Amino acid sequence: MSQQLSEQEILRRESLVALREMGIEPYPAARYEASHFSTDILEGFEKQEDDEVWTSVKLSGRIMTKRIMGKASFLDVMDSKGRLQVYLNRDILCPDENKDLYNVVFKRHLDIGDFIGITGKVFRTKMGEITIEADSLTVLSKSLKPLPIVKKDEEGNVYDAFTDPEQRYRMRYVDLVVNDHVKETFITRSKIMTAMREFFNRHDYLEVETPILQPIPGGAAARPFITHHNALNIPLYLRIANELYLKRLIVGGFEGVYEFAKDFRNEGMDRTHNPEFTAMEIYVAYKDYFWMMEFTEQMLEHVVKTVHNGKTEVSFGGTKLNFKAPYARVSMRDAILEHTQFDIDGKSEEELREACKKMGVEVDSTYGKGKLIDEIFGEKCEPKYIQPTFITDYPVEMSPLCKKHRENPEYTERFELMINGKEVANAYSELNDPIDQRERFEEQVKLAEKGDDEAMFIDQDFLRALEYGMPPTSGMGIGIDRLTMMLTDNASIQEVLFFPQMKPENKEEKKVELNENEKLISSLLEPETSYALSEIKEKAGLSNKQWDKSLKGLNQKEVTKVEKTESGLFIRLA
C-alpha cells in the first residue's frame, strides 16, 4: 500500500535520513526529563528573576514556530502545560568551530512539530518576553507530517485556525496540538469527574464496576447494541444503563455505590447524542428522592465551584446558568398546568390523547398515558426551564423502576433535573417492592406487544434480588457528556468526546493501473516518438471529457508527457 507523499512530507523524510547520517538518532530511546514545565518557568521567573534555578533549566516539547534570523533564532516550544520561547544563538549553542548543530541540524533538518529538548538559562528579551537561551539542543522525535499552522497576533486574533470539524474530530491528536481551547475542554471534563468522585467518596460511597456485556439490557428504555459470545453461544447486549446492577449491590448490603459508566444506545446521532456516552449513576440506601434532590444540588454546586474557581455561575451559549443550591422544584403536573393550562390529574388515556391533539402535540397510536404526558411536557414545558430546576412526580406509566408516590399512586417519586431546557439528571425513590416491580415489568411487556420497541425486558434475576429485600433507596443518574457541554460552553457532544463516532474514512486505494481509455491512448504511441496532440486525440475517438480525463491521468501517472513547442502541442511516452 503506497501512499502519495506531499512535497513537505518527502522533505521531512529526507531530513530524517540526513540526521541519521550525521549520527543523530531522530527517535532516541533514552528518557529526557525536564526540570520544569513551561508554565513553571514563566510564573516562577516572573515572581523571582534572580533565583539561582533560572541559570540552568531543562525543557522538552514540540517546536511550534521557528523565527530564524541568520545566526540567531527564536522558536516556541510547547509542552503539556503551555508554550515557552527559546532563543538559539549560533555561537552560544555551538561554542566550538563546528556549527553544524545550529546551521544544519536546527536550521535545515528540524521542523515545526518536532520534539526537542533544550537546556539553558532563563532571561527576558528586549521585548520583555521570558525566554530560554539554549546551550544544548537534543532531538527527541521527528515529525513527518506538517501540522496546521495556527497564528495569533498581539490582540489574540487567530489566523488560519484549524477549524474543519470533520478533520478535527477524525484527527483529534492534531486538534489538541494546535487548538489550545480543546485541551482545556477535556481537562475540565476530567476535573468534573474528579470533583464528583471526591464528593461521593467524602460521603463514604463506594465506586464500583458492573458488567457492560449484559444478557438482558435493563435500566432504561432504549434500543441496545447486540453482540455474541462464542464460547457460551449466547447473544449479549452492550449495556444501556447500569441501574439494575447497582441496585443488586444495594441488596448485597452496600450503603452507597456509584459508577461512571459507558453506556451504549443504538439510536440516531446528532449534536447531543453519541452511540456511546458516559453516565454516572449513584444509589444510596435508606434515602428518598427528596434527600437526593438536596444531595444532587449540593454535588453540582461543588462541581461547578471546583471547575470555575469558586463561582457558581457559568455562561452557556450567551445565557447565564447559576448552579447555586437550592434549585427550584416543580411537579410535572404543575409544569404542564402552568404552560398549557391543562391539568393531567386523573385524566384517562383518551382525554390525554384529545388534549395532545388540541395543543398540536403529535402523538402515535402506540403511546400509553405516560408517553402522552411526556410528549406534552417535552413539547410545551421542557425548553422553558433554563436555570437548574427539578421536575418531580412523573406519571407511573413512564417510570417502571420508580416507587409510586406516597400520596398519589398515579405518580412516582421521581425527579429530573432540567438545565437550559435539557434533561441533565434523573432520579427516583427506587422501587423495592418486588411484587409491584413484577407488575410494572409486565406492563412494559404489554407496551412492547403494542409496538413500543423501547419497552423494557423482564429481568428475572433482578426480581429475585428484590425478593431477597432491598432497603429503601434513592438513585440518581447524570449525563457526564451533557453536563460537560454545559460547563465548557460547547453546543455539540462531539466537542466533549475525544473521539466521537464518525463514519469510517474508507479512502479508496489509489489506482496506479491504467483504465481502458488510458490504455487506448498509450497504445497509439511508440517509444521515442512525438506526436501532434490533435492527431492522437482524433485517433483515440474519445469524447472531449474522456480525452481530457485520460490525458490528465496519463500525465499524472508519468506514462506520457505533453510538450509545448513553437509549432504546437506534442505528446510522447515518458
Place this chain on the structure above:
RNA sequence: GACUCAGUAGCUCAGCUGGUAGAGCAUCUCCCUUUUAAGGAGAGGGUCCAGGGUUCGAACCCCUGCUGAGUCACCA
C-alpha cells in the same frame, strides 16, 4: 430519514457571466546575532471530493454518489 450549506495547495480561504487555477501562512534557496502573525528577495507546490452528462471548452452548469456541518424528525 428530510431539507439547506459546504468540500479548491500542508493549513485558512479567493476564484465574476463557463475560457485548463490564485492569495496569506507553511515549504525550498539566499540575506539577516533579542524576534514574536519577525522581515527582505526569489522559487516550487494542485486528482479543484468521486463518477457521469451538457459544451468547441467545466473548479464553475446538470445528474448520481461520498464525506462533513447546520436545521428538523427520531431518540428520555
